[in-house]
Amino acid sequence: MSGTVVSQSIAPGAWREVALSDDEYDLIVEKLGREPTIVELGMFGAMWSEHCGYKHSRPLLKTLPTEAPWVLQGPGENAGAIDIGEGLAVVFKVESHNHPSAVEPHEGAATGVGGIVRDIFTMGARPIAILDSLRFGPLDQPRNQYLFTNVVGGIGGYGNCLGIPTVGGELFFDASYNGNPLVNAMCIGVTKHGTLMRATASGPGNLIMLIGADTGRDGLHGATFASVDNPEASHRGVIQVGNPFLEKLLLEACLELLEGDDVVAMQDLGAAGMTSSVVECAARGGVGSEIDVALVPRRETGMNAYEIMLSESQERMLLVVRPQGVDRVNEIVHRWSLNSSVIGTITDDGMVRIKDGDLVVAEVPAHLYTDECPTYIRPKAESAKVIAARSADLGDVSDIEESEIGEILLQLLGSPNICSRRPVFQRYDHTILTNTVVGPGEGDAAVIRVKGTDLAVVISIDCNPRYCYLDPRLGAAHAVAEAARNVVCSGGKPLAITNCLNFGNPQKPEGYFQLSEAVGGMGDACRVLGIPVVSGNVSLYNESADGAVFPTPTVGAVGLIENVDRCATISWRAGDIVALIDGATPQIGGSEYLSTIKGRTEGSPPPLNLDREKSVQDIVQEAIADGTIRTAHDCSEGGLLVALAEMAIASGVGIHFDEGRPESVGRLDARWFGEAPSRIIVSGDATSIESISGRCTVAGVPFIAIGTAGGDAIIVGESVRLSVAEATRKFERGLFDLS
Amino acid sequence: MTARAGVITFPGSNGDHDALYAYEHVVGIPTRLVDYRETNLDDLDLIILPGGFAYGDHLRCGAIARFAPVVAPLKAFAERGGPVLGICNGFQVLAEAHMLPGAMLRNKSLQFHCQWLHVRVESNHTVWTSNTNPGSVLRLPIANGEGAFFSDEETLDRLEANGQVIFRYCNADGAVDDASNVNGSARSIAGISNERGNVVGLMPHPERACEAFLGGDDGLKILRSALNAINVAV
Numbered sequence: 001m002s003g004t005v006v007s008q009s010i011a012p013g014a015w016r017e018v019a020l021s022d023d024e025y026d027l028i029v030e031k032l033g034r035e036p037t038i039v040e041l042g043m044f045g046a047m048w049s050e051h052c053g054y055k056h057s058r059p060l061l062k063t064l065p066t067e068a069p070w071v072l073q074g075p076g077e078n079a080g081a082i083d084i085g086e087g088l089a090v091v092f093k094v095e096s097h098n099h100p101s102a103v104e105p106h107e108g109a110a111t112g113v114g115g116i117v118r119d120i121f122t123m124g125a126r127p128i129a130i131l132d133s134l135r136f137g138p139l140d141q142p143r144n145q146y147l148f149t150n151v152v153g154g155i156g157g158y159g160n161c162l163g164i165p166t167v168g169g170e171l172f173f174d175a176s177y178n179g180n181p182l183v184n185a186m187c188i189g190v191t192k193h194g195t196l197m198r199a200t201a202s203g204p205g206n207l208i209m210l211i212g213a214d215t216g217r218d219g220l221h222g223a224t225f226a227s228v229d230n231p232e233a234s235h236r237g238v239i240q241v242g243n244p245f246l247e248k249l250l251l252e253a254c255l256e257l258l259e260g261d262d263v264v265a266m267q268d269l270g271a272a273g274m275t276s277s278v279v280e281c282a283a284r285g286g287v288g289s290e291i292d293v294a295l296v297p298r299r300e301t302g303m304n305a306y307e308i309m310l311s312e313s314q315e316r317m318l319l320v321v322r323p324q325g326v327d328r329v330n331e332i333v334h335r336w337s338l339n340s341s342v343i344g345t346i347t348d349d350g351m352v353r354i355k356d357g358d359l360v361v362a363e364v365p366a367h368l369y370t371d372e373c374p375t376y377i378r379p380k381a382e383s384a385k386v387i388a389a390r391s392a393d394l395g396d397v398s399d400i401e402e403s404e405i406g407e408i409l410l411q412l413l414g415s416p417n418i419c420s421r422r423p424v425f426q427r428y429d430h431t432i433l434t435n436t437v438v439g440p441g442e443g444d445a446a447v448i449r450v451k452g453t454d455l456a457v458v459i460s461i462d463c464n465p466r467y468c469y470l471d472p473r474l475g476a477a478h479a480v481a482e483a484a485r486n487v488v489c490s491g492g493k494p495l496a497i498t499n500c501l502n503f504g505n506p507q508k509p510e511g512y513f514q515l516s517e518a519v520g521g522m523g524d525a526c527r528v529l530g531i532p533v534v535s536g537n538v539s540l541y542n543e544s545a546d547g548a549v550f551p552t553p554t555v556g557a558v559g560l561i562e563n564v565d566r567c568a569t570i571s572w573r574a575g576d577i578v579a580l581i582d583g584a585t586p587q588i589g590g591s592e593y594l595s596t597i598k599g600r601t602e603g604s605p606p607p608l609n610l611d612r613e614k615s616v617q618d619i620v621q622e623a624i625a626d627g628t629i630r631t632a633h634d635c636s637e638g639g640l641l642v643a644l645a646e647m648a649i650a651s652g653v654g655i656h657f658d659e660g661r662p663e664s665v666g667r668l669d670a671r672w673f674g675e676a677p678s679r680i681i682v683s684g685d686a687t688s689i690e691s692i693s694g695r696c697t698v699a700g701v702p703f704i705a706i707g708t709a710g711g712d713a714i715i716v717g718e719s720v721r722l723s724v725a726e727a728t729r730k731f732e733r734g735l736f737d738l739s
Numbered sequence: 740m741t742a743r744a745g746v747i748t749f750p751g752s753n754g755d756h757d758a759l760y761a762y763e764h765v766v767g768i769p770t771r772l773v774d775y776r777e778t779n780l781d782d783l784d785l786i787i788l789p790g791g792f793a794y795g796d797h798l799r800c801g802a803i804a805r806f807a808p809v810v811a812p813l814k815a816f817a818e819r820g821g822p823v824l825g826i827c828n829g830f831q832v833l834a835e836a837h838m839l840p841g842a843m844l845r846n847k848s849l850q851f852h853c854q855w856l857h858v859r860v861e862s863n864h865t866v867w868t869s870n871t872n873p874g875s876v877l878r879l880p881i882a883n884g885e886g887a888f889f890s891d892e893e894t895l896d897r898l899e900a901n902g903q904v905i906f907r908y909c910n911a912d913g914a915v916d917d918a919s920n921v922n923g924s925a926r927s928i929a930g931i932s933n934e935r936g937n938v939v940g941l942m943p944h945p946e947r948a949c950e951a952f953l954g955g956d957d958g959l960k961i962l963r964s965a966l967n968a969i970n971v972a973v
Contacts, residue, residue: 156851160882161792163753245751245795337750429853429882431947431954432790434757439954449953451760565952 010035018045024374031368039306039354039362043369046272046310047279050540053373056506057538060519064533065526070495071534076284078119078199078268079189080534082496084560086453089196091125094133094186094461094500094556096539100239101154101183105147109154109183110242114314116187117162118268121251122317124197124258125189128435129448130159130428131461132169132185133500133554137178139416139735144173147181154242155185156427161244162251165436166428167446169461173416176469179544184500184537186461186556190450195258199267199277201285201320201346206264208278208291208344209326211333212250212316213243214299219273219312246315246338253336254317262325269316275309277318278344279352283366290353291344293361305356320346378506380513390470392602394588400669402719405641408597409714409722410730412638412673413645415596419734420649442650443569444489444634447561456561458492464637465550467605470590472514473521474605476553480525481613481677482636483557488617489632489680491567491624492559494529499536499555504548506540514551515540522553528610529617531557561625568624570633571651576683576709578647578655579692580640582702583616583678584609586670592637593673606676615699616678619692623682628691631683639673643681644707645714649728654711657720672716683709742969744770745783747813747829749804754790754826754946761946762787766962775807784969785822786813788829790882790944800843800885801831810836822866822965823938827883830930830940839931839940840898841890846883847923853882855954856921858929858943859909862902865936870964876913877906877957879943886922886942888931895925906930906941937968 015025018041028036028044036044046052054061066074072089073081079093097112113130120127132155137144159166164187201208219240257263265285267277274296282289293308303311321329326342333340347353352369354362400408412418425440437456438447445460462483468475484494499522504511526533542549561567572578588594589603623629635643648654667674678701682692689705696703714722744762748755755772762770773780780786793804804810810832817823817838825833833839846852857878860871871877890898898904906929908919920927922942930941945958 153850160851160853160884161751161753161795163791243795245792245797248751248753248792426853427851429851431853431855431880431882431944432754432757434760434947434949434953436954437952 010038010041015041018042019049020045024048027374031372032364037362039309040364042306042310043275043362046275047369048373051271052276054538055374056376056378056540057501057515058375059377060516063519064523066532066534068496068532071532072196074534075536078122080496080498081123081196082534082558084455084457086455087193088450089191089193090188090457090558091120091123091191092186092188092498092556092558093119093535094184094498094554095119095537096500096502097183097185098181098502098539098542101151102180104239105150106154107239107241109151110158111240111314112183112185113155113158114242114244114247115270116185117164117247118270120187120189121254122197122199122266122268124195125191126255127164127187127189128433129188129446129459130164130166130185131459131556132166133461133463134169135172135177135182135465135552137175138173141178144178151181151183152424152427158242158244160429162248163432165430165432167430167436167448168440168459171421171424172465174465174550176550178546180542180549182502182542182549182552184502184554186498188457188459188558197258197266199265199281199284201265201281201287201289203264204287204346204348205323206346207321207323207326207342208289208346209319209321209329209340210296210316210343211253211319211340212338213246213313214297214339215308215311215316216299216313217303217307217311220307220310240312240314242314249336249338250315250317253333253338256332257329260328262322262328263319264322265320267318269318271312273310273312279366279369281318281320282352283370288347288349288351288353288366289344290347290355292355292357294357295341295343297339297341305354305361309354378512379509380516381509382513383510386469389602390604394603397588397594397598399667402668405672405716406720406722408673409641409645409720410727412593412596412642413727414730414734414737416734417592418638418642420732422732423735437564438490438567438569444486445492447490447567449564454563456564456567458487458490458559458561459556460486461554461556462486463552463554465552466595466601467590468518468552469550470603471605472517472551474608476518476521477525477608478605478677479553479555480522480529481608481610483555484529484531485617485634487557487559488621489568489634491561491621493621494531494557494559496532496534497526497555497557499533499553501538502542502549502552502554503540504543511548518551518553525610529614566625566627568630568632570631570647572631572647572653572683572709574653574710576631577686577689577705578681578683578707578709579689579703579705581616581619581680581682581696582704583612584676586639586674586676588667588670588674591673591675593639593669608677612701613678615701616680619695619699619701620680620682623692623695628688629682629684633681635679635681636675639675641672645727647681648714648724649731652724653709654713654715654724655707655709656711657707657716742768742784742966743782744768744785744787745773745780746770746787746789747773747775747809749775749793749807751793751795752789752791754944758787758789758826758946761949761962765949765959773809775809777809778812780812780816785965786816788825788832790827790829793828793832800828801835804832805836814838817938820935820937822968824867825940826944826946827942830942831885833938833940838938839933840894841888841931843885844887844889845885846887851884852921855880856919857909857911858906859913859915860905861907862905864902865905865932865939866968867939867961867964868905869967870960874913876909876911877960878955879945879948879958881943883942888924888928890925898931901934903932903934904928905932905939
């Protein structure tokens with residue numbers, strides 16, 4: 001079958017246009033034993049990009065724990081999968097779409113959602129929920145306002161049309177994200193073990209089919225573009241355009257296709273388009289593949305092989321199909337009003353061969369694109385600026401007066417990083433699919449029931465980038481702990497995480513330091529908490545003219561509730577005793593309070609005792625699972641008083657906080673607004689609270705009853721008396737007052 | 740004899756499985772999805788047009804769906820008095836197909852809007868509200884971008900006079916006020932019926948409000964009402 005590879009000479013330095021270094025180009029020539037063709041060069045550029053090749057992250061990611069008895073699929077596939085019992089698997093992954101969103105926020109965010117949803121149904125799972133983690137520069141700048149509004153619109157426009165509920169997420173503002181917003185989307189799906197699909201091509205002679213949208217010139221070089229600094233300097237042509245209507249048809253068609261056994265592998269066309277799907281499918285299966293680009297349906301005339309191989313047109317899917325199954329595939333795909341084409345075959349020679357009619361335009365062993373992609377361990381050094389910020393003496397921060405507590409509480413409730421996210425989540429359909437038990441704003445994590453069972457899946461996505469900036473190792477461990485803690489507070493037993501590593505340029509020593517430290521901290525936390533990493537994504541080079549973003553290792557955690565009736569929200573009932581599982585001492589270093597009220601991003605983030613954290617999480621998860629309590633909320637940004645106010649606002653019921661407790665922690669501001677992990681507020685009747693108290697005693701975890709829920713005000717001794725209505729107004733107006 | 744429900748799937752419908760689940764597993768009657776190309780609906784006793792984005796909402800919500808092959812037999816079914824419920828996008832399709840008067844405009848916020856809210860029952864003289872009491876308040880979710888009901892004043896007066904306005908947005912106490920009219924609908928209208936009362940369209944989603952642990956089950960009152968009309972035991 002092999003013909004003569006077309007020879008074209010590569011202009012000197014042409015490889016730099018596809019973001020390959022001189023050394024990398026030399027390596028390609030050495031491995032091939034000849035100069036690559038233009039098409040091969042483009043394919044290498046895409047496959048050896050940071051986005052596809054994980055050049056800087058792969059050696060680090062290898063250190064993460066990825067195994068547990070319930071893990072069905074770890075990293076390396078389109079998404080991870082875990083066993084939730086009853087023969088069912090949950091499939092999930094988070095992915096970034098930062099660079100496209102920085103340039104064209106609506107389409108960038110929309111296609112980010114489209115891409116992650118495709119990753120889930122490519123695995124044969126029906127998507128049941130979306131979450132997103134968004135970070136922008138402050139909204140007082142018009143550009144940030146524009147990015148924010150359009151990213152939210154793009155996510156909603158795509159997810160709403162697909163009919164997948166967006167049930168949670170996070171939103172954080174900081175000047176480090178000026179010009180480089182972070183848009184991370186997570187999707188979760190459910191399938192039966194038997195229909196879990198993999199993108200591993202097998203069976204020489206099987207046919208390669210392309211279904212879904214036609215191929216255009218949109219998104220050319222998207223993967224490469226995501227791997228360079230300053231995307232704004234590039235042009236808009238590389239941004240993909242999404243069509244959620246088409247994706248909905250593709251979703252239904254693919255799930256129907258997988259009910260039979262004609263399809264042996266499925267791989268969506270995402271970053272690096274056809275190149276990556278053809279190469280990865282073949283490489284995973286240890287087989288070869290041969291396709292003819294002339295058979296690819298196009299939406300534009302005059303496209304050449306290079307453009308077809310690197311187009312990132314959305315809503316396309318590659319199938320490997322048994323020859324006798326083609327008719328059935330065609331029948332289903334056409335019934336969903338989509339196109340299908342046989343474009344090639346699986347071979348046994350391990351080569352990825354691209355033909356354009358009779359002409360062979362690329363012929364390279366699949367593993368050269370994947371396994372032979374060079375990896376780098378770079379010099380690392382922590383930035384002196386960060387060391388100084390972390391070591392700053394916070395003793396000179398003036399403490400607050402008793403009389404100021406109420407006013408500061410109000411300020412924090414209305415501040416950008418704490419105020420209500422309702423204006424955002426109301427733009428997302430979060431009730432469709434009729435599974436949303438605990439939705440956005442109602443609990444620390446979303447609770448999604450699994451139809452046909454008593455089970456529910458619990459999902460949260462978290463990262464405190466300020467902690468990660470001040471101490472990447474500790475901050476990343478906090479991200480894992482907080483995501484798991486949030487799952488626990490809604491009643492779930494955390495089972496696994498997915499991660500999205502958003503960092504700056506790894507070729508700068510301070511950038512590589514942040515990346516390597518954060519991965520280390522993430523691994524530490526995962527090991528102690530017993531939760532493996534089953535999927536993830538890396539987005540580097542998140543830098544603009546102003547420098548790198550805060551290191552942001554976003555963590556999406558997934559947990560399980562055995563009995564959907566036993567879950568928790570942050571709402572209490574009048575008469576409840578309110579208590580604090582008080583596993584750590586709050587402090588102001590790295591806190592939202594210190595940044596928002598005092599204008600300082602300084603100090604060390606709070607220490608994290610992972611064993612203590614595990615004890616606290618176990619107590620709360622078990623107490624919700626056995627029906628003891630139905631209310632739990634962790635103390636995160638804004639500390640204890642903000643957490644209590646959030647509970648009062650959510651339930652419409654006030655709290656009377658008993659004076660003098662908890663035990664003084666020295667500074668007033670640390671006591672009320674300081675932050676620490678391992679602290680969870682619970683509420684319930686006297687018997688329930690006594691039960692929790694007993695469990696804490698056994699585990700050696702400090703526990704204190706702190707007040708009673710009731711009335712219409714948040715009352716703290718003599719110093720604070722704030723009506724729930726006023727707190728609610730301030731909280732709900734927060735994002736509006738910024739815009 | 741057992742009643743049999745049908746839920747029409749247009750390309751881009753996405754609430755079809757929710758309506759199917761509500762009728763099959765909660766109401767408990769045999770239910771099937773109806774492909775938009777079907778032309779024989781004789782096996783069905785009631786028909787739902789679900790929420791979603793039929794044909795991607797291209798051109799205008801419901802504007803292409805009205806030409807789908809299933810619409811002609813659907814009209815015939817309705818003319819025979821068969822119960823038809825259009826939910827959200829299904830309401831938009833019914834309006835475009837002229838099976839109900841009026842049209843839907845962009846929400847007053849110009850944005851997609853999803854939340855639980857309240858509607859007041861204005862009439863129980865329809866097939867779809869016979870299990871409810873006039874003046875009672877139902878808690879239901881909405882999720883739409885084009886949910887502002889609009890019609891000329893003359894038509895609105897006629898709808899009011901005929902008792903065809905069947906749901907209005909209200910607060911938790913049943914008072915109709917501007918703040919509760921989140922879409923900006925004419926006269927706070929959330930749902931209407933045809934003159935005969937067998938065809939109803941509403942923007943809120945009763946099929947999403949069928950199980951208490953998901954936030955409420957008031958929607959069941961609407962879904963079950965139709966069973967009275969076809970006079971069968973469940």
